[in-house]
Amino acid sequence: MSAATEKIRSTPLDERYEKAHAAWRNLTIRKTVRARLGEMAAGPERCMYCGESRGATVDHFEPVARNPLRTFDWLNHLLACTPCNSHEKGEQFPLDADGHPLLIDPTAEDPFEHLLLTLSLGVYRPLTPKGQATIDVLGLNRRGLPNGRMHARKVVELALHAWDRAHAHARSDETQKHVQTVQDQPFADVCQSMLRQAFSPGADLVFSDAPDLLALLRRDDLRAALLR
Template identity: 45%
Template sequence: MIRLQRAALPADTAAQLEGFTRDIARTAESDRKDTAARLWSHSTVRRHVREGLLDALTDMAPGHQRCMYCGDGQGTDIDHFEPKSLAPLRTFDWLNHLLACSYCNSNQKRNRFPRADTDGSPLLLDPTLQDPLNHLRLVLPVCTYKSLTDQGAACLEVFGLNTRGVLVEGRRTAYGTAKQSVELWRIATDQGRHDKAAEVVRIAWNRPLADVLAAMFHQSGHPAADLLFDGEEETLGFLRDRALREAFLTAA
């Protein structure tokens, strides 16, 4: 997971969402769950509303339409961060919509929405509101995550970020290609091939599992970076280069 910026919706799509929310609010509280489910599955919503939502979410998503949870699978589903079965009034709330792959949405998350025992706040991370780097640390080079907070732990459990072997192996591959990217940027820049260097940056961020690249830059500035990158001193040197950091992080 990486930090994402929430996009603004087109005015007509936003107005449609508000109208459906009013329709749900006008029904009896006991009927709102069924009303929300019926409206969300209505053919008009599928044809007109969901298309606008998917377009906006796709523009926000990491890489080429990647899942906002695992960062690997293609984002095909509009996920309700707070499930509509638990919060029907948020069914058409733009701030409650994220892009997910079908596996994260239907196999992992489903209607699970853990809350803190202390204050009832959500334990899952919304990457448009919180920076996952403050809650999850990628252990390099094994590329499994360590939770730093209860929210990080909840995400690991709900989305299986460490137990889905394909994700862990994919992150290991992504780590190797990310190291190659920063080295290629250095070579291209030293040769004065600035268009080539810019292309390297663009491709690096558009690959699946861009969370690996984000974690590398984040950890390179950590006080314990020398330990975190033990045996990877050359990579750490690249990541600490001021010009390289500016080129990659301004494009993130």
């Protein structure tokens, strides 16, 4: 990768994009990068933006058109689904007034510092300008995603109650199975949001329809099982 970057660096500035773009079109290189990212992924190889679909493509967080020298930078590569990568983000890379990226980098930042998931609706709300830009550019509330998140909440709730029953009877194999169900399903952000919001000031209101679930989400043993 460093050799490829040096070849781009040695190219005149006005030709670097074409050089980088041509190099990235090499199918062998793209497959190698995709495979390595899959090996590095924790759990299922989901899209690092929406969390729904398989991360079938490699997204350049900072687009090649903007910075050709980061074409082969590992820290600039993210697993992404085709809708997020090609249909939504494309070459968009908004900056704030100081020239800093307005998109959340999920490999280096905590998305929940900028986004709040409304669990009852499956919709993301912005907490910061960066959160708003990320929702807009990536279409995080596009058709299908809110319903998918609401379904994910139901799956998580059922799995956690099943975990509780198995845990009460010391059936460790079953408890692990239910943890795995939660960890392997799409929309991992839903469970993470549930765990965080369980201790938020408005938790009683957020989980007013499921107080027993709230009590479960606050248990140290469950949180340890899910977060280890």
